[in-house]
Amino acid sequence: MDDRKLQVLRAIVEDYVATQEPVGSKALTVNHELGVSAATVRNDMAWLEEAGYIHQPHTSAGRIPTDQGYRLFVDRLERIQPLSSAERRAVNRYLSDAGDLDDVVTRTVRLLSQLTHQVAVVQYPSLNRSTVRHIELLRLAPQRLLLVVITDTGRVEQRHIELAEEIDEDHTNELRTLINEKLISQPIVEAPEILSNMPAEARPELRDIAAALGRVLLDAFIDSSEERIAVAGAANLTRSNTPLMGVTPLLEALEEEVVLMRLLGAGSNSNLTVRIGDENDVESFRNTTVVATGYGPGSVVGHMGVVGPTRMDYPATMAAVRAVARYVSEILERNR
Structure with missing residues (x-):
């Protein structure tokens, strides 16, 4: 396709989008500075139709672009119109x-x-493409914790945790520090391996609770991955x-x-x-x-x-x- 035929195709697309009416050769020569006669435009339109870029919706109508014509129009855009x-x-x-x-x-x-x-x-x-920005662990009751996960994109996930044993504020803070040290700035997809090793790094009396926290975190990541x-x-x-x-x-x-x-x-x-x-x-x-x-x-x-x-x-x-x-x-x- 030469530049003139491409210019004709562009004009047809632009006029059809603007008017929602099939475009004829006379309208093209009047509305666009194509620099050629209406007869030449008709010849170019006949070529474009035969090549599958435009078609005539019904007899005696002008032409409208085909999907192939739109595709070429988009591929040959010289620039994308910026927002004002x-x-x-x-x-x-x-x-x-x-x-x-x-x-x-x-x-x-x-x-x-x-x-x-x-x-x-x-x-x-x-969530699978995000990283952990912060994890908050709050003690709501002696055997109940609130876990809040915040990702780098601002996504927030919350989970309540019911414990089999009581936990005090100091131990809650200790576990919060441990979890954040392990997960902050880490990709969510790497969390399962990190969490599987976390209980072993907690003090013996906190390992069962650390394991429970790890399971809840994994469930949160899996449930929220949808x-x-x-x-x-x-x-x-x-x-x-x-x-x-x-x-x-x-x-x-x-x-x-x-x-x-x-x-x-x-x-x-x-x-x-x-x-x-x-x-x-x-x-x-x-x-x-x-x-x-x-x-x-x-x-x-x-x-x-x-x-x-x-x-x-x-x-x-x-x-x-x-x-x-x-x-x-x-x-x-x-x-x-």
Whole structure:
């Protein structure tokens, strides 16, 4: 494909996204400075149609892009449209006001939906990719303790522990110190081996309680390793002026966290990805586009993205997803 045909394809995509109407050669020559005659544009459109980049939805209509055409359009984007300075200030202010991790995720998924007018999906930071920031051990009663685990991403897990024997405040503090010495700054995935050796390093009279603490911690890590997903803007699918085949199965799929994890991608990199139509592995999403990226403080701990019709404003959507992921990564980095 030469540059002129690519220019024609870009113009068709941009006009179709903006007007939601099939695009004809006359409209292209009027609305875009292509520097060629309408006849040349028609020839280029005929070539693009034969190559599978555009098609005619019905007789005597203009042309609309195919999934292959959108794919080429995205791959050949010269730049991703940045957020305006006002949008950047609003995003920064809105996310910076967040409190705990739940608030950060809730604000993020709402913000993405509002910015893109699509369905937004945000994965909570994965426990398996996090490290321990602090462990608190509180004595609630002679035979009852409260265990609180805080990760570097701000995730908090709490467990109550019922003991077979009594424990005083001094021994509670001693065990708290031991656990923190062993686990602070350690990856969660290495916790099982560390905890298995911990009782042997406690004083003999505290070893049974240390072993009990280790079991509760392991249970907490295992129970909490299941990924959590936040979704916002599902109503945008029904408001879309582009009909989506099988909206009901799509809405049902958005309620399945396993499906959404596959949708966002299980990769560990932070690259922005755009999957169009049949490029999506999940059957219910093969009439949509998914724009997703990873986020995290230094390394990827989760993914976020949006789901919408293939007829979407790709430059603006890609810019919004990338910008919001960057802001969330900065927030998690500051809170470490």
